[in-house]
Amino acid sequence: MLQDLQRVLHTYWESFLFIAPKLLIALVVVSVALAIAKRFSMLLGSRLRGSAHDPLLADFLTNVAKWGMLLAGLLLAMQIVGLSGVVSGVLGAAGLTAFVVGFALKDIAENFLAGMVLAFNRPFHIHDTVQIRDMLGQVEALNLRTTIIRTFEGKQISLPNAVVLREPLTNFTRNEYIRQDFLVSVDYGEQKGPSQIIDKILHYVNNTEGVESTPPYVSYITLEKSAGTTADLRVYFWAQSEDYRRQVLVLKSNLMQGTKAMLSEAGYPPTTTVS
Structure with missing residues (x-):
């Protein structure tokens, strides 16, 4: 029994030594992708804010670009490790949208897509006073999943983007x-x-x-x-x-x-x- 255990552990050790260089390279790829995504998002955000004068849309597109580059780095790392079959199967089965839905779950994907609509449709800007349902306050941020609203009582409310898109929204400061x-x-x-x-x-x-x-x-x-x-x-x-x-x-x-x-x-x- 001990000999079987030693044989199994030895097999696992050899497998680890075989894949260790690939794991190291994959970690390096992910680290580089993280650094590039951070730097690229900063440059993209400054360019968008300078040209579009719309911090809401600029911040949202910056976050999308950042997470997109991180996902690309993660996929590349999975291929290096030897999980290319999994990656190609996921991407080939239903495209990138299905991968997002499968990776982030349905409600997160729904809020992400709702955030895209809000970012381009722009029913509000940063610091606008809005009311959604019985919640009244100023818009602080539009993230990939939630819209942040600070009430006049100082409370911070995180509303799912899908709720913000679906519910009637009153903007008190849109007009002058x-x-x-x-x-x-x-x-x-x-x-x-x-x-x-x-x-x-x-x-x-x-x-x-x-x-x-x-x-x-x-x-x-x-x-x-x-x-x-x-x-x-x-x-x-x-x-x-x-x-x-x-x-x-x-x-x-x-x-x-x-x-x-x-x-x-x-x-x-x-x-x-x-x-």
Whole structure:
């Protein structure tokens, strides 16, 4: 029994000595492919960012090129070791796409292809504020498998690219301007009318820093409900959308607080509400 074990171990040792040089060469090939892929991706990324001015597409194509070169190096290493039959069988059976699906599993391949569509279709750019389902935040990166979004609460969300492509996506910063609104409920008294309040609110809103007043982006007010001496007024205003949190959300909050304070100082009853 010991002699059989020694014979088996000796056979394995001889097989290892036979394949050791090929393994060493394969490791060298993989190391060289890794270094070349890293260097090439850096050069390609700098070229793409300089010419396309689109960091989202540039980063995605850089990652694709990097992983493509690594896969090529891995295939070459497998052929050196003697697994050329496996490589040719995989590639010849269904092409490169089938190899990706078989190598990375179906969901990863689906997210990769969805990332390709997102990179070229570009429904958003880096730092755009988007909403997908109930998640609202800024786009930080588009990777081979996931889209990274950072919420205004500081949470980092990794969404599969297939979900981003499949779900309705709202981009709040794609256009230069965005319209917001809030409701003012006020009792204007017996001697006054809602038109005076509308003029006061419009004057205040249009003179607030950050509110756009250049046509066609102008503020206006609609009367939603009136009963007796009370009126519900819907105030619409436009703001720049590049920094959605500061230029839109914070501005809206300041306008709501300032409008209520302005109406109180103008002598309107403290029953005034803004929402």
